[in-house]
Amino acid sequence: MDDLAGFLRTRRSRVDPAAVGIPVDRYRRVAGLRREEVAHLSGVSVDYYVRLEQGRATQPSEQVLDALARVLGLDDTERGHLYRLARQRRRRTKTPGGRIRPELLRVLDLVVGAPALIMDHRLDVLAGNELADLLYGRPAAGLNTARHIFLEESDRGLYEGWESCTLDVVGHLRLAAGKYPDDPRLASLIGELSMGSDRFRRLWARADVRARTHGRKAYRHPLVGLLELHQENFALPDDSGLELVVLSAPPGSPAEDGLRLLAGLGVPAADPSRTLEPGPIDPTPLAQ
Structure with a gap:
């Protein structure tokens, strides 16, 4: 890759x-x-x-x-x-995979007033809290944010800074491809994005890498308008390759009011379960 x-x-x-x-x-x-x-x-x-x-x-x-x-x-x-x-040719890195520990889901539930997600290196969302579901207008679990940005929201619908988001996504996937060159699911995702998006194909050819750990992330939600949020990525201290991503709003800001209004709209009825079904994830439990 x-x-x-x-x-x-x-x-x-x-x-x-x-x-x-x-x-x-x-x-x-x-x-x-x-x-x-x-x-x-x-x-x-x-x-x-x-x-x-x-x-x-x-x-x-x-x-x-x-x-x-x-x-x-x-x-x-x-x-x-x-x-x-x-x-890479000296030492192959095992592709991480496994279930999300129940303790980690409890931590996710403790994040209130801000959308929060648990994501893997492929940008698959494995779990999300209620505000994350409301932000995306669907259960966040099962969403792949790269596919969502390039193939589903290519008209810049939800993402206020769509161009910047695409740069971050491609840079992240480039890093992931370097870390896990033998991951067939990652290779399949990159192939799908290359076939479905001219912009992805052009950006991938540039071979840029990015490690986005924090920064501005703006959404234009159809119900509450512009949400200018701050994204923090917390890499879990294990070999799972997972990150806890929290999107917070500055106190007293219009974005905080928007999130409060969004929270009052209720949880989407499509799927009250916020965790991904076990199918696509390696069933081997992670080391405790």
Whole structure:
């Protein structure tokens, strides 16, 4: 799903040669750096770097990866992604899966006044509280937010910042593909999105990675209007790959009033159960 060669190619195409001391004239036709320029600046042979970009060189050293990250101007998220891609052939990461512990569902119930979700690395919503159900106008459990954004809400209906949301989703899925390259369900989702959305296909080709842990998330709800919320992602301290996502409103803000009004509308009648049916989830319980 993701590979070191493709990531290196896209990153070097975005480096401004002048920023790394390489003179540029009007005859230059290459976007970003040439392969030999990356090799020279990184202190590796041109042949070795070419083999890296062709997928023929394996197990680059930490020193080589550090040098490439420096030359390519990678941020912390991209640097971590580079290292994971380089190690894929050495060590495969088991795809996480399992049931949500009852104790975690109780924690979800304690979140009041804000929509809250439990999501996996594929952006599948495994459980949601009542306000999450009301926000989406349907039971949140069973929803895949990537599919929802690109295939169901591509007309920008619910998402006020739809373009920004699409960037976050693709960047997240790129990171997930680097962490879990052997996950068939993730590969199937990426294929479905690529077939169904031109925008997803274009963004995926850019190979951008994003680790969104907090930030603004705005929704335009058909019943209560604009909700400008703050999203916090809490990664669970285990190997489940799950996150608790909470969408809160500043005290005294119009968004807080909107959430209060939304809460008064009642729980959708479609499915009072907020947990996903066991079918799609690996039935092996997570370690306690």
